[in-house]
């Protein structure tokens with residue numbers, strides 16, 4: 001039986017790249033997101049390219065009931081997840097604390113923090129029963145260093161960092177591995193979402209330097225996911241060569 005990885009937020013960016021990298025290595029994959037058409041298209045493409053199976057789950061990770069129902073709805077053979085990649089997440093706005101939209105804050109906290117907690121809780125009984133499993137949380141360098149106007153996005157990623165550390169300690173007794181991956185700038189739909197569809201603002205973020213690609217992060221995740229059972233990478237902070245922390249870029253302009 002092939003190993004199974006469940007990737008949240010696989011309809012674009014890092015999650016989508018993970019789907020391809022794990023499929024290419026022979027994993028069966030469960031992909032999730034809200035955009036059903038994209039999930040179906042990715043399933044068709046990957047199944048035609050690789051000799052593996054893809055299972056799609058369409059739900060909003062902010063909704064606790066939808067998350068638990070989706071996991072419950074999977075056939076028994078698909079519930080035998082080996083690796084959970086908690087990737088679904090977003091930033092909304094890059095505004096000063098005083099002017100930022102409180103709805104944006106709620107969506108970020110509900111997605112990046114609560115959503116990650118819901119799906120992890122839904123899958124934990126399986127990992128605990130098996131006395132193994134690997135939870136890989138996608139944090140950010142924004143969860144290591146605050147930057148101006150990053151406020152609640154940073155807070156949500158600081159929470160992912162803290163949650164990853166606490167999971168690693170509390171789940172130690174079950175043999176469950178916990179890894180946190182903290183990327184710097186990765187060119188995906190992230191900035192387009194953050195700036196609510198403003199293409200020029202989104203493009204400006206990646207001007208003057210060569211950012212990481214979704215594949216760079218997927219390959220890093222894959223490396224941490226495929227080490228021997230006794231090896232657990234606790235965390236990885238990864239930036240492109242022209243970035244060193246949230247403030248420092250060496251741009252060609």
Ligand code: NDP
Pocket residue numbers: 008009010011012013014015032033034035059060061062087088089090091111138139140141182183184185186187188189190191193214
């Ligand atoms: P993308 O916008 O390309 O992908 C985000 C994914 O998250 C999509 O598949 C989206 O699916 C899913 N998602 C968002 N909200 C929800 C929701 N409410 N319910 C279910 N799924 C949701 O961005 P990235 O690939 O860049 O982001 C992936 C992760 O990496 C995020 O956690 C992000 O914070 C983190 N990260 C990104 C960095 C970057 O510079 N790009 C750097 C550091 C960390 P759908 O819309 O279909 O629901």
Ligand code: 8X3
Pocket residue numbers: 139140141142150183184185186246
């Ligand atoms: C995304 C990286 O620096 O835009 O998490 O916050 S940053």
